[in-house]
Amino acid sequence: MAVMLTVDEIGARVLAYNREADLDLVARAYRFAEGAHRGQLRHSGEPYFSHPLAVVEILLGLELDVPTLCAALLHDTVEDTPTSLNDLRHRFGSEVASLVDGVTKVELLAEATPSEKRATNLGKIVSAMVGDIRVALIKVADRLHNMRTLAAMGAAKQARIAAETRDLYVPIAMGLGLGAIYPELAELSYQVLHREEYDEICACFDYAHERVRARGESFAGELLQRLAPRFPGARVECRPCFAHEVARIQRSLGEPIERLAHILRVTVIVEHDDDCYPVLGILHALRPPILDRFKDYIATPRSNQYRALHSRLRGARGCTIRVRILSVAMDQVARRGVTYQWAYKRGADEPPAAFARRMQWLHELQEAQKAMLTSDEFVEMARDTLASDRIHPVTPRGDVLNLPRGATLLDFACAIHTDLAYHCAGGRVDGRRVERDHVLRTGDQVEILTEAMIEPAPSWLTFVRTPHARRLLREQMRSRQRERTIAIGRDRLRAIPALAGVADGARASCPAAQAAARRLGLANVDALLARLGAGRLSMGELRAAMGEQGGEEKVGEAAAACLLLGEANTRLYHLAHCCHPLAGDDVIAFFSQRDGIIVHRRICHHAVRRAVDVDEVVPVRWQSEAALGGQVGMVVEMRNEPGALATVCSRIGEQGGNILCTRTLGVGHRFGSAHFDLEVRNLNHLVRLLDALRGETVVVSAERV
Known part of the structure; x- marks a missing residue:
């Protein structure tokens, strides 16, 4: 049976980090939630109220504010009791009610595929976090307690919840920098999804536990002796690897699990940031480092602003020692993540710069939502965005960019400026010429080269990695396509006899065209031209809207109505690949929604077949002395x-x-x-x-x- 926190215990723990906390609001929320859930039981048989209390206990470890703690106490009252949001708003204020609304469980789509469920859930979580990041903190704590008590569920439900935890909640907790939470979430989900592997790893670790513990204590004691003269406040913590970490290492290195059981994790915590590098020198003098295994996350923090020095040392009898070196402040950030420098807790109107940098991943997920991705693409993009493994290429001015691993030169261009992205012709990496799809690495010195005539192409979307780049390119291609369809529609107006004598510049804004747009229920002439150019409005429908009754065109009108084929108008039409018309050939043109205006030789068998549909025919003629090539x-x-x-x-x-x-x-x-x-x-x-x-x-x- 779970030990349930009392309201006095909650109040005492809150006062330990916030002397000005409104404990009366906490007490009222406690009593209300206790009464609302009275008589309800969890699947384990425990009182249901034990769950919101467990969530609050997790959040107390992150030192969260009173409204968040109240929302955690009340977060299931709206869904599982007769309580309404208006009741909560009246009793506890709009801030608490808004948080409860944000953490209400996501309803899974009954007919959705697993990827669509994940994408829908993730999308709703992202949208809620945009409004208030505390929603994510409550959701993560809620999921952690549910995972701790998952054994009371059936096997199928355990697997579904564990998979969702691995795919959604672990990355979100990592993005929030919650080092005190995400390793446990990852371990619990791995335990359910890979039970046999988990048991095998645990058996090996149980066998080696005493030896690893003894080696850890010996190493910690030796290290503290070396550190004491210069760093008297230093602490050393030792622990074995989590099972999911061992499995990941085993897949990466191909080592037998028995050997990996001897890996020791050591964390060294010093008082000041400047102490980290000298301590690294002492460690490397104490045990030989493994080459190419040093990572400096102080100089280049992870996307969640995690900062530390990582190194691997060779221990006795083949034991590998994985070392982290952090200051006290860095350790607080590593454990509590986004909550450590949280603007809400400090009463600031705007979050500090470090908070904004830490939330960069959330803005990238917002970009992914706007980029019109499929469900699978969105989930994959979220996984990439939240991954701790990032790269840091450098601009010519020395600015360091933070991009997901696998990002290309074009992602880099999109991250800097739209002009560089839209006209990217390649670039130089460390002085060497590379293409747009070149994959970048940390430390690359990158220069983007541009050409004014280059425009984004659909193929570019196949190799960009960031949601921001996808959204920018898609928006630009849609914008350019609309410009082209309007231009095609404007030139198709040449075929309307009533407009044949109107100058090109005035044809689209003449009263007849404006009246036709109104009759068709369109906002303006541009909307009419876009429809006409995209093939969603036929010439017959346009003639009818303009009140034409047909009739023979005069020779002069027909000539004026022709689209001129020449260098000035090449963006308005395409020359057919089947017959390769040349300037001077007897040609005919057709319009289609997919391809726009296509010019054929009249003797082309494709042209002969399509000429029966007169509404598709676009009058064209060659510009004098056209030499297009x-x-x-x-x-x-x-x-x-x-x-x-x-x-x-x-x-x-x-x-x-x-x-x-x-x-x-x-x-x-x-x-x-x-x-x-x-x-x-x-x-x-x-x-x-x-x-x-x-x-x-x-x-x-x-x-x-």
Whole structure:
């Protein structure tokens, strides 16, 4: 049976760290919750009120404020008793009621997949934390006590709750820096989800426990003797590894569990931050360090602002000693995380800078929510965001960025400025040229290179890692797509006879277009153009909205209504890859919602098939002297004699053609043929090139394909 805190015990512990606490509010919340849960039992058979008291006891260890403790006492009253939020608001104030509302258990979607459940729960927790971080603290404490008493549940429910704890609550507790809580959460979930491994590890540890304990006491005593002259206030704590830590190390190193049972964890706590580095020197003099296993989290703190020195030492008889060195203040941050420098407790209007840095991960999760990710992507992104393993590349000005492991050059660009992100052409890492998808490492000196003509492409989303980068790129691509659809819609207005005589700049804002937008129930002409350009409004519907009855267009009107194909308008259309039209070809264009305006040669079989749908046809004509350059296919039949292919290639080059690719189609005794993919300026250029080839004695025929 659990030992339940009394209201006096709670009051005494609160006064120990907050002499101005409103103990009357705590007492009223205690009595109300006790009465509301009277007669209710947990699955274990214990009084239900023992659960909120256990949650309060956990939060007392974090020295939380009175409203948080009251909300912890009351957090299940709304869901499990007739009490309403209005009752709580009337009795205890809006602050306590708001916290209780935030921690009300999340209802799982009955038909959702496991990943959707996790994403939904995580999303709601993130949204609640944005409003008040104390919601997360209560939720984590609530989950810790539920995990401690999980044995009373059925096996299936144990597995589900343990998996949710591992995937959601452990990362959140890590993000909050709650070193006093997240290791226990991770251990309890591992115990349920990997029972056989857990039992095997515990058996090995029980066998080695006395030897490890003896070695730990011997090492601690020896170390304290060395530290005492210079650091009389230093403390040394020793403990074996948690089972889930051993399993992670075993997967990483491939060592047998029996050997890992001898790993010793040592924590050295000194009075001042400046004492940490000298103590490291003493440790390395006492036991030889393992190379490449030193981590300086003082110079580069983790994303939750955890600071310490980590090192590994070689102990006696193959024992590995994993050492952490912290100051007293660093140890408080490591244990209590976000609560140590908490703005609420200090009565400040704004959180201190350290608090804001510690909550950077929460802002990254907000970005992930805005980035329109799938459920699986959101959960994976949250896991990456909350991971303690981060990288710290450096800008040319010496600023250090904090990014998740696996972040790329483009993530770096997005973290600095949108102009760098949208026009990123690659970069330099330590002076070496790299591509956008280059994965960065801690200490990399990174410079972003840009080109004004470059724009974000969908492929960029396949290699960025941060939610912020995904959101920025998606927003920019949506914005650019809307600009393009409006431009396409504006040019499609050329096909409306009533607007054919209106100047280009005034066509979209003329009274006829504005009246059509109103008749279609659209906010403005831009909305009409976007619909027209995206294919959600047909030309027939637009003509009807403008009151047109059809009829023959005049020649001048038809010419004015054509989209000009030239260098100035290349962003409004695409040249079809099936027939590769060149400037000067007889062409026809079609509009589709997916591809926009596509230009074909009239003899293209795709164009012949689509021409029956007159509403898709977009009138186009080539701009005078258009020389856009384009790709074209050509088959040359030539005599099978030495130097024939060289002669053909030489003639193509002399005529200004650029050979992209060539392949042999067939070689006979007297003749052979080859296919060329060329770049030429326009149709006239191609005709001159073909005429030049046909004039060569080795060429039998040369034809465009």
